[in-house]
Structures are given as structure tokens and as C-alpha cells.
Amino acid sequence: MDMEIKEKLRILSAAAKYDVSCSSSGGNRKNTQGGVGNSHAAGLCHSFSSDGRCISLLKILLTNYCIYDCAYCVNRISNDIERARFTPREVADLTMNFYRRNYIEGLFLSSSVYKNPNYTMELLVETAKILREEYKFNGYIHLKAIPGADAKLINLAGIYGDRLSVNMELPSRQSLKLLAPQKDIDQIIKPMSFISDNIKQNKIDKKIYRNAQTFVPAGQSTQLIIGATKDSDLSIMSLSQNLYDKFRMKRVYYSAYVPVSNNKNLPAIKNPPFLREHRLYQADWLLRFYGYQADELLSKDNPNLNEDYDPKCDWALRNIHLFPIEINKASLNMLLRVPGIGLKSCEKIIKARKVHSLDYYDLKKLNIVLKRAQYFITCKGKYYGNVIFREDYIKNKLILHSDISKFPNSKYQQISFF
Secondary structure, rough: HHHHHHHHHHHHHHHHOOOOOOOOOOOOOOOOOOOOOOOOOOOOOOEOOOOOEEEOOEEEEEEEOOOOOOOOOOOOOOOOOOOOOOOOOHHHHHHHHHHHHHOOOEEEEOOOOOOHHHHHHHHHHHHHHHHHHHEEEEOOOEEOOOHHHHHHHHHHHHOOOEOOOOOEEEOOOHHHHHOOOOHHHHEEEEEEEEHHHHHHHHHHHHOOOOOOOOOOOOEEEEEEOOOOOOOHHHHHHHHHHHHHHOOOOOOOEEEEEOOOOOOOOOOOOOOOOOHHHHHHHHHHHHHHHHHOOOOHOOOOOOOOOOOOOOOHHHHHHHHHOOOOOEEEOOOOHHHHOOOOOHHHHHHHHHHHOOOOOHHHHHHHHHHOOOOOOHHEEEEEOEOOOOOOOOOOOOHHHHHHHOOHHHOHHHHOOEEEOO
């Protein structure tokens, strides 16, 4: 590999680490005659497939030259860092080189905004076009959709790419005005809406026309930076819920703010708020798969997630009057709200109790994890929590099973705003 390309790769792969809006693809793109590779729904980007394989992709920026001066961003124009820029041809050649060596199974290509949004988007589209049309590459491609770029370019990116992401980055209009005044939230929402509408229309077209062109088969995603502003978890989760409901977002990613600037509008922190990021991912999971609403998990009186307990435990403790529930009679909705009992466990319980009533030891035989669930259920009318059924007693027991030990520094982080 050319030394100049190696240097570019070193700089632009390091610059891409702050963009976390990629994971398993969730989409299929079959190989074609004379083509190279294919994309599996098992996933990409340092993810793990169902058979335990680690699947990875080439994750780089096209360039870290940027016209914007966002206070929270390491690539801001005012920051004195090493700069580099790939050409579309160089990225395409790198991707094919690594793919043929079995280093990667796809490409995640993001970029700072170089010259202007349209120029940057044209370069991203040109890269994907070379891969798809010239190299006949059928592997996974995740492209960044640049806010402010023309809809025609976004549409082309959606045809060539498997997934598109438009990073919202900050969770409110006020936050953007404070830390990224050159950006406009309406310009961010516009491509999200365009992509969502086109995905919906494409699904209709494919039912009517057998050979209808595919558009963003793996959906769209976005990223929110956590801890760079005063925005509460309630505002963040409400925004996420709105993105899922309105734009059918595939994933919202949360990235703990990494201190990269001494800007007076940024918080003075020693360590990124990883525990808060972790709690937001847990709450996000409850929104997507367990039927919770943002205003159930949080409220104006309780605007931030509890650091001591996961969101499901915290909700159960705040609604202790609904428990304990009888495992043999509870509805699916209530079973899903028992801390420690997940979707697969619920399916096992409902299937097994059709045959006979379940006791505590039957649940153990079904491999139901009971270290938290035991405090919120009864089996054949009997309570197995080994503690008085009272909120304060249960809290003391649950703290022993908390995952807070994974984040030893986060609980004691002091965040102060200038």
C-alpha cells in the first residue's frame, strides 16, 4: 500500500471513531453474476453474528477537512489537527483491497463537510457508484447523508447504499444554537423525512413491480451526543421516541461526549459519561421492544435516568403498587415489565403455563433469570423474594445485582457548566 494512502488511512480511520451510528446491517444484498461479495442480515461493523463470528467493516471519513466550527467536534475548522482527504477512487480501491483479503465485509463511509454539503455528498455518492457499478461490489455500504445536500444526491446515496444515517448530534434546537450555530435543525430533519418517505414508497413499489430498485434496505440511523449540553434524559428519550415513530428510524445511537475542547459552553468533565450512555441504551431498548413510552420512564419531576438501577428496575420500583404479579395469570404486557424477564423468557413462560401451573423451580428449569425478577413475582400465590415486600427493602437487594460496577468512575463524575 502506498505510504500516502497509509497516512490518510491512519488519520481518517482515527477521525471516524467518534461516529458510532453504525452496527449490524439488518439487510440483505445478494451477489449477482460477475459481482463481488454480498451483504448478510447477520450484521457488520464490529458486531457479532448469531454463530459468534465477529463481522467488521472499513470505517473511515472521506475527509476531516470541515467548513463548520462545532464546539464539541474534534474535526472543527478551528482545531489544529492533522488533516487528510481521500478521493472516491482511493476509498473504493481500499475497500476492494481489504474485502478481497477478507479483512472486512463492507464499508462505513462518513465525512466532515468539505467545501459545501452538495460537494461532499457528490464525493460520497461517487465512491459508492464506483463500488457498485465498476467493481460490481454487493457487500454492505453505509453512507452518511449530509444535511443541506440536494434531495437528488440523497436519493442516489439511498440507491447505492444499504443504510444511510443523518447525525442529529445534539438533542435540541437550543443546544445546536449554542454549540453548532452554523447548523440548522430543519436541514437535519429534512433528509431524515425524505429518506423515510422514500423507504415507505419503495416497499410499496416492490410489491407492485418485481424489479423495482431497492432504496436503503437496511433503514436509516442517527447519533446523539450525550453530556455535551444540559439536555435531560427525558428530552433525549422523547426525541428518540419521536424519531422512531415519525421517521421509522432503525436505530438511534448515543455517544458519550468525549472532551475535545476548552470551549466555555462545554461541560468541565474528566471522563465521558459512559454510565449515562449505557442507561440511555437500556431505555432505548425498552422503547423499541418492550412497549414503554418515554413519559413512563421519565417525567418533569424525574427527568434523568437513575444511575443505580437500570430503567426497567427503576420503573418497577416507582410503580411498586402494580407488583407482585402472579406468574401464571399475568398478561404478556405485565410479564415484559418484570425486571430481569425478557422477550424470550416471556415466550417460554406463556408457552409452558398452557400445559401446567408454574412454580418457582419450574422457572429455574426454564432458565429464567430470577435474581431480580424474584422480588416482583409470585408463583402459585407464593412470594420468593426472601425480603419484606417493600420498596426500600427491595432497593437494597437490587443494588447488589446492579450493573453499576461496570462503570466505577461514572457514578462519581462531577459535571459543571460554566
